[in-house]
Amino acid sequence: MSLGKLLERILQLLPVLLGVSLIVFAMMALTPGDPVQIMIGDQSVTPEQEAALRRDLGLDRPIHERFFLFVTDAVRGDFGESFYHRRPVADVIAERLPATIELSLVALIVALATAIPLGVLAAIRKNSVLDRLATVGSLLGVSLPGFWFGILLMMLFAVHLQILPVSGRIGYSSEIVPITGFLLVDTLLRGNLSAFWDALSHIILPAITLGLPMTAILMRVTRTSMLEVLRQDYVTFAEAKGLSRRRVLFRHALKNALIPTVSVAAIETGSLLGGNMIVETVFGWPGLGRLVVESIFLRNYPLVQAAVLFYAVTYVLLNFAADLLYTALNPRVKL
Amino acid sequence: MSAPLLDVRGLRTVFETRAGTVCAVDGVDVSVHRGECLGIVGESGSGKSVTFASVMGLVKSPGRIEAGTILLDGCDLRGLTPKQMRAVRGKDIAMTMQDALTALNPALTVGEQIAEVFDAHDYTLPRRGSARARAIRDKSAEMLGLVGIPSAESRLRQYPHEFSGGMRQRIMIAIALACRPKLLIADEPTTALDVTIQAQVLELITEIRARLGMSVVLITHDLGVVAEHCDRVMVMYAGQVIEEGPTAEVIAQPQHPYTRGLLASIPRPALRGQPIRPIEGQVPDLIGLPPQCRFYSRCPLHRDACLAPVAMRSAGPNRRVRCILSGEPVE
Numbered sequence: 288m289s290l291g292k293l294l295e296r297i298l299q300l301l302p303v304l305l306g307v308s309l310i311v312f313a314m315m316a317l318t319p320g321d322p323v324q325i326m327i328g329d330q331s332v333t334p335e336q337e338a339a340l341r342r343d344l345g346l347d348r349p350i351h352e353r354f355f356l357f358v359t360d361a362v363r364g365d366f367g368e369s370f371y372h373r374r375p376v377a378d379v380i381a382e383r384l385p386a387t388i389e390l391s392l393v394a395l396i397v398a399l400a401t402a403i404p405l406g407v408l409a410a411i412r413k414n415s416v417l418d419r420l421a422t423v424g425s426l427l428g429v430s431l432p433g434f435w436f437g438i439l440l441m442m443l444f445a446v447h448l449q450i451l452p453v454s455g456r457i458g459y460s461s462e463i464v465p466i467t468g469f470l471l472v473d474t475l476l477r478g479n480l481s482a483f484w485d486a487l488s489h490i491i492l493p494a495i496t497l498g499l500p501m502t503a504i505l506m507r508v509t510r511t512s513m514l515e516v517l518r519q520d521y522v523t524f525a526e527a528k529g530l531s532r533r534r535v536l537f538r539h540a541l542k543n544a545l546i547p548t549v550s551v552a553a554i555e556t557g558s559l560l561g562g563n564m565i566v567e568t569v570f571g572w573p574g575l576g577r578l579v580v581e582s583i584f585l586r587n588y589p590l591v592q593a594a595v596l597f598y599a600v601t602y603v604l605l606n607f608a609a610d611l612l613y614t615a616l617n618p619r620v621k622l
Numbered sequence: 623m624s625a626p627l628l629d630v631r632g633l634r635t636v637f638e639t640r641a642g643t644v645c646a647v648d649g650v651d652v653s654v655h656r657g658e659c660l661g662i663v664g665e666s667g668s669g670k671s672v673t674f675a676s677v678m679g680l681v682k683s684p685g686r687i688e689a690g691t692i693l694l695d696g697c698d699l700r701g702l703t704p705k706q707m708r709a710v711r712g713k714d715i716a717m718t719m720q721d722a723l724t725a726l727n728p729a730l731t732v733g734e735q736i737a738e739v740f741d742a743h744d745y746t747l748p749r750r751g752s753a754r755a756r757a758i759r760d761k762s763a764e765m766l767g768l769v770g771i772p773s774a775e776s777r778l779r780q781y782p783h784e785f786s787g788g789m790r791q792r793i794m795i796a797i798a799l800a801c802r803p804k805l806l807i808a809d810e811p812t813t814a815l816d817v818t819i820q821a822q823v824l825e826l827i828t829e830i831r832a833r834l835g836m837s838v839v840l841i842t843h844d845l846g847v848v849a850e851h852c853d854r855v856m857v858m859y860a861g862q863v864i865e866e867g868p869t870a871e872v873i874a875q876p877q878h879p880y881t882r883g884l885l886a887s888i889p890r891p892a893l894r895g896q897p898i899r900p901i902e903g904q905v906p907d908l909i910g911l912p913p914q915c916r917f918y919s920r921c922p923l924h925r926d927a928c929l930a931p932v933a934m935r936s937a938g939p940n941r942r943v944r945c946i947l948s949g950e951p952v953e
């Protein structure tokens with residue numbers, strides 16, 4: 288893997304980011320709703336005060352000027368101030384990011400840990416009851432709306448059975464001073480096991496909800512590629528060598544079958560970003576997704592713009608990671 | 623004569639397909655004696671590969687062995703548990719696949735693919751640890767050397783795609799021979815190779831056979847290869863054996879019209895390198911075959927008597943033929 292390739296990728300990213308910024312800018316400008324009015328709310332203010340606030344937020348300038356300012360500032364790493372928090376947008380996002388990354392990682396782990404074994408089992412027991420159940424399940428998984436499934440889980444486990452908390456990231460009594468910002472890690476680093484269990488119990492339902500569509504897709508991919516691989520000559524030859532079933536399935540078949548799974552997983556991780564907005568809102572998860580949703584309602588333009596740029600960069604980088612993984616797993620391909 | 627190493631009786635292997643039951647192997651008897659090389663010839667689809675996949679216990683769904691006994695050294699392979707069968711495969715009987723380019727796993731190094739055979743079957747190795755790993759590595763390198771791949775040590779770390787087709791064929795042979803099997807089934811070991819490499823690979827098999835004293839089943843389309851390397855030959859047609867005997871005799875005096883057709887289509891004495899030229903007509907559909915002689919529709923000599931089922935007949939010592947016009951019925 289050469290540095291040149293990496294540079295090329297980064298250069299390819301620039302027009303994408305510019306285009307994305309433009310679209311977001313236009314969409315925010317075209318959606319009805321005025322941030323100043325929203326901020327004022329029910330308070331009674333004089334027209335002068337309102338004008339001052341508008342000037343203060345830079346909203347008195349025409350839109351093309353605002354876009355130009357945004358781009359030139361963004362190039363220097365300045366994304367402006369959040370209208371609502373009155374602090375730099377980058378700081379606000381950085382604060383919320385660990386919660387989102389933690390949730391996404393747990394969702395990814397949940398998805399991989401269920402999808403791969405299920406996909407393999409469905410393939411080696413093709414047309415069995417299990418295979419059929421998995422097929423129906425994965426169809427539901429991709430088609431069920433995330434918020435609906437989330438609410439369903441919440442009603443069952445949090446409201447009805449009361450074995451898991453309804454929302455939030457951790458209970459008040461378990462709050463700890465953060466180190467990395469990942470609560471599952473920090474609680475362990477602080478040696479606070481009960482807080483760890485508390486954080487874990489909070490993350491389970493949102494992670495399952497977030498990971499469900501991905502689980503469904505990865506299961507299908509794994510099943511299909513496993514079936515394909517099991518038909519290959521090299522699997523028959525491995526059997527002809529008298530190797531154990533385990534070795535044939537896992538070393539010979541799965542190693543090849545996982546190549547598509549892993550690259551799809553890397554690409555699909557990008558789609559977790561979108562899922563985060565819904566799931567974080569449903570489960571009151573204090574992450575970036577919920578922040579973005581709130582910011583859209585508040586017409587908090589700078590924050591939405593910066594967050595969308597962040598999503599775009601992450602998405603492209605994940606695609607790049609997918610390519611790297613594909614190469615690493617597949618000795619025939621050299622980037 | 624001593625008991626054969628491999629003795630297959632009445633083998634019948636079928637595939638359930640949407641169109642019906644394909645009877646790919648129908649009542650095949652094969653015996654392979656110790657140290658001999660048996661050639662199997664026949665048109666594409668005549669059941670050569672399926673016969674020996676059945677012997678290896680590698681017939682996969684929707685296929686299944688419907689009848690027959692398969693004795694290896696007197697041991698009934700069909701009665702073995704899957705685990706016992708795995709101990710036989712790769713150790714007592716080894717196989718090389720028809721297509722060397724697809725038979726090696728692209729994601730594993732060649733070294734690992736040889737080593738795992740030793741790991742599975744070789745009980746003389748140290749039990750565990752680095753001594754075992756080293757012993758396996760040495761043996762793997764030795765096998766690559768045996769099949770004529772130079773600087774074996776470093777090539778063990780390479781992946782199949784880094785080798786040429788002929789090299790991969792040799793690697794497959796090295797893997798098959800790793801545990802000194804009693805029987806090697808070489809399924810068209812030369813089809814994918816160019817002529818000079820073909821000759822080298824066949825020389826290699828013949829040489830190693832002599833050295834290790836193993837038996838070889840050589841499946842091929844090439845009668846020239848059979849003439850040069852095989853002690854006996856078996857001709858298959860539409861899932862049945864139709865003629866069998868010592869190579870020289872079969873080539874000099876073929877008994878079955880099909881065999882005669884095969885040989886007539888090749889300009890002699892330059893048998894070598896000639897593929898089987900198709901005889902007029904088509905191989906019958908293997909679904910729902912009538913009981914008559916399977917070659918009936920293509921046979922220049924066919925007559926009404928051929929519409930009855932034809933059993934194997936004896937045509938002299940060690941010779942059998944499935945045609946009512948030659949040989950004598952066996953009791």
Ligand SMILES: Nc1ncnc2c1ncn2[C@@H]1O[C@H](COP(=O)(O)OP(=O)(O)OP(=O)(O)O)[C@@H](O)[C@H]1O
Nearest residue numbers: 637639644646665666667668669670671672673908
């Ligand atoms: N998986 C399968 N499903 C259905 N039919 C099959 C299957 N495998 C083999 N057959 C049938 O079995 C018959 C014999 O096939 P086999 O591979 O043994 O032929 P062959 O003599 O080895 O031919 P070739 O020279 O092309 O290798 C073929 O007619 C084929 O249609």
Ligand SMILES: [Mg+2]
Nearest residue numbers: 670671672720
């Ligand atoms: Mg074949």
